[in-house]
Amino acid sequence: MASTFIYRNKIYMSVQVNGKQRKRSTGLNNTKKNLKYVERELLPNFIIEVSNNKSSNVKLFYYIERFKEEKKHFLKERTYIRYCKMIDKWILPEYGKMKIKDIKISTLKQFLNNHFEEGKTAKTVELYRTVFSGILQEAVYDGVLSSNLFKNIKHPKKKKPVITPFSVDEVKLLLDNSFGWFHNYIGIATSLGLRSGELIALKWIDIGDKEIYIRRTRDFNQDTTPKTESSIRTLPMFAKVREFIDKQRKISGHSEYVFPRPNGLPWSDTQWIAQNHWYPLLKDLALKKRRLYEMRHTFATNMLNSGHFKVTEIARMLGHTTTEYLFNVYSAYIESEKNSFSLNINIYE
The missing domain is CATH 1.10.443.10 (Intergrase catalytic core)
Incomplete structure (x- = not known):
């Protein structure tokens, strides 16, 4: 038995298999368009996942696609394009095939440190962090992660922008x-x-x-x-x-x-x-x-x-x-x- 329900204006999915019920937030707001998308795309995949009991083996790639699909509806187009380019260049190649359960705090710290060592500004690295954290949050909504691992990593101190105006x-x-x-x-x-x-x-x-x-x-x-x-x-x-x-x-x-x-x-x-x-x-x-x-x-x-x-x-x-x-x-x-x-x-x- 599978269905959708609304809680605090968010769409949730509910699936019952072998007498056990699994609930999951889609992270999407309650709109006709989103509800239609959940019923056609997300709910069938959720049923398969629950039936096969493979949630522990879900790879980051799955949540990357979920993140992209959700943000498409809420971000400005140019911001969405920027996020996708960032993911495809810096996150997907290195981490896309990793199982969610295998991503550790040390993995994420190394991700951030690598960009600092390449000379990226704190502002740029913070943007990478925001996007990666958003992907992991999708796994939190699904119950695959108990909490977002980025919460355990301190943010770098913000520095004033260095400007060089003309006289x-x-x-x-x-x-x-x-x-x-x-x-x-x-x-x-x-x-x-x-x-x-x-x-x-x-x-x-x-x-x-x-x-x-x-x-x-x-x-x-x-x-x-x-x-x-x-x-x-x-x-x-x-x-x-x-x-x-x-x-x-x-x-x-x-x-x-x-x-x-x-x-x-x-x-x-x-x-x-x-x-x-x-x-x-x-x-x-x-x-x-x-x-x-x-x-x-x-x-x-x-x-x-x-x-x-x-x-x-x-x-x-x-x-x-x-x-x-x-x-x-x-x-x-x-x-x-x-x-x-x-x-x-x-x-x-």
Whole structure:
């Protein structure tokens, strides 16, 4: 006898074999689509598994597929693709054929340590951990594991991101030595602080008389919604930005996108721009090699150091809901302004 039932808005399966009843959470929310999927795919497999009593021999591969199937319904497409690539490269080849019962805490510690030894950042390794832990959690839902082994492994201390923004003089140097659409690209990137994906996803319909509307980002050759809800924002059309926009309109005003490829189609991502325009420019100017993303940090730090804007205003333009991130990442630049304060100021006068 097999059936499904709902508990705390999650779909569970129940199978009775030889007078014994086995229950298992699917981890899926109670929706018609999920229920249909459970009844057609998961429940028959559960019946076979219980009947053969092979749960102790289930391999990680089985839960990798379960994890992928579940996340397909809940993650943004670009995040889902990123997770799948990560699994297929770092988890599946080495651990996919391992039996769940054979995966030990030492196995997982070694997995994390290997990536640290390869020079991966703590942030990257933490993402690998999150994904691997999510796979094991599927086995916990099934009762194959009593608890998630990652709970017994300490998280590394988070370090502040290391940023290398350009100075005002360096920005001027970049603009003086770039031309055409790439000149305008650098100008807007350093004047508005857009993320790289947001900039190549910018369309002419997003350009108003006094404002610019950020409504999407672009990656994996497709437009998607921005990183967070706060990333959907409206930015002021500064006079300098208007100059770059007007010049770019003469170049690509006939296209849908503000910064299209030479053939008029949108960019898949910013890799080609970086390799063929950005890095060669930095090399020619004898500037330290930095990511395109550093232009966003450049905007933030120079806005802070200008003294013309409130921290809350800068956070809002960057698409952050609070100022916490600004203080965590850019505190050194805020601190650098302290020595310029007059010691004769009395805030109560």
